[in-house]
Amino acid sequence: MDPNTGGATALRLLGNVRALDEKQFVYEAMLTGWSDQQSSRGLATPTIRNRILAIRRFESFTERYPWEWAPVDVEDYTTRAKSKARPAAKSTIRAFQTIIRLFCDYLCDGRYEWARECERRFASAPQQICHVWNTTAHLVDYEGRAQRRALTYDELEQFFTAADARVESILAQGRKGALAALRDAQIFKTIYAYGLRRAEAVGLDVADLRPNGAAPRFGRFGAVEARWGKGTRGSGPRRRSVLTVPELGWVTEGLAQWVDQARPRCTDEPTGKLWPTERGSRVSLRYIDLRFATIRDQLGLPSELSVHALRHTYVTNLIEWGYSEKFVQDQVGHAYASTTAIYTSVGDDYKTRMVTRALSRIYGGNDAHNR
Template identity: 75%
Template sequence: MAQDPRGVAPLRQLRNVRALDEGRFVFEAMLSGWADQQSSRGLAERTIGSRELVIRRFEEFAGRYPWEWSPGDLEDYTTQAKSRQRPATPSTIRGYHSIIRLFCDYLTDPRYRWVADCEERFGSAPQQVCHEWNTLAHLVDYEGRPQRRALTYDEIEQFFTVADRRVETILQRGRKGALAALRDSQIFKMIYAYGLRRAEAVGLDVADLRPNGVAPRFGRFGAVDVRWGKGAQGSGPRRRSVLTIPELDWITEGLAQWIDHARPRFTAGSAGPLWLTERGTRVSLRYIDLRFAQLRDEAELPSELSVHALRHTYVTNLIEWGYAEKFVQDQVGHAYASTTAIYTSVGDDFKNRMINRALSRIYGGPHAEDSRP
């Protein structure tokens, strides 16, 4: 299709096209043009699709097309999202506002001529319906659920005890499933020992386990090459290398047991996915969630704890053990130190050690906490 001298495709201008349902036709063309713009910026298809879904839901709620939207439509939509049976969280609402704002920015950009086209066709033009008085401001660093936290040392030990005991119970009863139970235990131990996200753990291949020349004592398990890290701003997966740390060196023995003895029972190949099912396929995210919930309940731990709590625990423990914040940030793949900070919920022992060090530094003596100014 030939390009207009101003750089806008005739399909986007829609000046000479008349459809049976003109409003729907123009709206679909708007979404298509916005998708092209985002794709040109390098955003992932999944991100583009999820944004389009938000716009479609907003259009359906408003009952009008973008050239008829007003700030009041956004305010009504926000109120509805907050008042439903399961109210949307502040971060979710902010996400809605951000996406709608971006779409309106695209429509009102004169380089795409939607304002002129809509005025000519419908007698009204798109406007920016999001402004500082009707959108949710980002006032705090962390808006996640308060229940999301790190496990205590007792809780993490209790969880892994239940996971290991499950393997022994199946063996004692002579039932099938012991290898799968061993796999499940090792998956969760690895998620904790390397601070992985679920998708990062599921996406691992055997080849992603690598030695670390600086720490030869860990052998072939000195580092994990994470290839499916969480992207930012719609980009593709981000890669990082997570090093094995001495405090959690027990993970190397479990990985060796799985790779050398258990995994070959699922497949004859030495390469490919690290965590396999009995059918030889990669373990799914849904399976990880369901199995964690089952083990958590058997361990009688709080129901609000999720798989992601193991990652929180990893970050918290590394801080408690004295690792530098930059090292922790790199290990878990956070772009900003502030993101790592919201994962941290250090325990009372760590806090007391810090207080004692400060008291000793200021007042001196081995029993500084008893000193008086």
């Protein structure tokens, strides 16, 4: 084959190379070519790496190379994923099938000449093995567990009270760990007060706490710069500014106490990590999950509640307090308003007030002045 022709075959399968294991050589060249193609599209390195690992897992499962794959391989792999002790979520299965589809699209694209090269070498060409009849369709906006929800006002108050009480308990007993407990409590309050994802909270630096000229009463803590927002299509983190809202202005007192008094006892760096550990590293996502679960279980709250429930609660509360959907969408960094709607589960008190106001508006009554 002429090495001057276009496509990944010309770039990776040089005519003067004789591989000891030709099939493995071609397979590795396919993965390298696909990796380069995705990199050229601007996809983030972690996204590319995870996709390559997914393809390797699938190849290991089938024990065959891509030009030998058939649609039944996708069906067998999906069936196994669903029959495990902990079945894979529908969204996980769809994501994997999408990766397989993209890889097969790349191999079958005539501009890269993989089909012709495999036919010449192995008398078999790659085919698209994912089709409408053997892949999971996206039929509804939300496919998460129905049990997941926002915390009620009582649950939220109980949780923060328990987090604060842990600090007092450790101090009263003269044990170590009060500083870490204070940090943990403030992390949870910050996640809720700004509707942050776990990774966004963990990635905060002191410099990410910003003033808001339109709200000078909050001083240095008028906004939080979330630099590790969830990206789309492998684009990498997205950043946004989250404003402090008046209803949650109480969080600024805790932040000031942590930044000015407690944090300097963990590190000598005036800037840098907002939540350093005793060893100077950032707290981990797993640590936050475990600490949340400990307090949740101590209170006897439902086990399906996770740290992410604090973000759900933030969205729900902003809607209940009358903030516009566009404002809430911008605050939490959702690309689409429909995603924000999924997070919203207004409480009975809010719905009761809305119905009462509607009745007063139509029929008149004592609540008419609240229109």
